[in-house]
Amino acid sequence: AVTLKSVASFPLGAALNPKLLNNALYGRIAEREFSSVTAExxxxxxxxxxxxxRYDWSGGDALMAFAQRNGQRLHGHTLLWHQAVPKWVREFQGDSTAWEQLIKEHIQTVVGHYKGRIAAWDVVNEAFEEDGSLRKTIWLEHLGPDYIARCFRYAREADPDxxxxxxxxxxxxxxxxLTAMLDMVADFKRRGIPIDGIGLQMHTNIRHPDRQIENTLRQTVNTGLLVHISELDIRINPDKKPDLVPTDALWQQQKQKFASIVRMYKTVVPKEQQHGITIWxxxxxxxxxxxxxxxxDFPLPFDKQYAKKPAYDGILEGL
Ligand code: XIL
Structure with missing residues (x-):
């Protein structure tokens, strides 16, 4: 039978929750349709x-075992994100040296644990504001403006590949x-800071103009790095109507948007820069x-009962 991964010419992934793998339908779709897994x-x-x-490897290791069993790639998400800060870190007292030690130890322990088994890491997630300034996070506050570069260095030390x-x-x-991110990459290249790829999350909706997405892909491609559409979902209710009833017309628009994003990725990103597309x-x-x-909202290619939606056919069409 035709599946997404059998048609795709690049890695096609899904973000997974290991707890949902107990649901046989969920597990079967994850295994049958996708060639890459991200830990949601x-x-x-x-x-x-x-x-x-204390580290808790149980969830990550379960996903690693699942991916290995199915011959899938695991994509690591994410080492540093201001929305995923444990309580002990929020309460941490220490000078800048102690904070530096904290992130270095975290990054190198986690990267070290999966060394040789994981394909990639989102080292830092969401560090910029919309206007391109550095987001005022707990990391910026305690580590200073050059912390992103140091995180990449620590990750590289722990796994050269x-x-x-x-x-x-x-x-x-x-x-x-977009400009801030591209400037950061150029700066990293000048300074010899290791970076291999850019993730464009692409939490988008049926009304977002294709040409803006295409332009973003082109500019990202120009860095020469790998390009990952890393968290794709497509909302049909951008106005957040409280009582939205999905219509056929909306399903068709969602299908078209999935198709055109997949198609743009395939045509704009050169083969050797295609890290793939991951659906959230x-x-x-x-x-x-x-x-x-x-x-x-209903932003994914399968419905609540795991039946294929028109969006699924849109992805197939784009591939
Ligand atoms: C989201 C998950 O999907 C949710 O289950 C969780 O409660 C919050 O995080 N950008 C990211 C992802 O980089 O990690 C986020 O994932 C969605 C937005």
Missing amino acids: NHLKMHHIHPEQN VKLFYNDYGQESSPGK NIGDGDSWIPNFCKCQ
């Missing part, structure tokens, strides 16, 4: 490093953020979006 949450700091002297990514959202709608979970019932936007 279980490699984030608050999950994997819940206390200063793993691909290192900078990941962020909204580059296709915030020119200032599997069924509409698993999506983070309703929680996030406090609204109804």
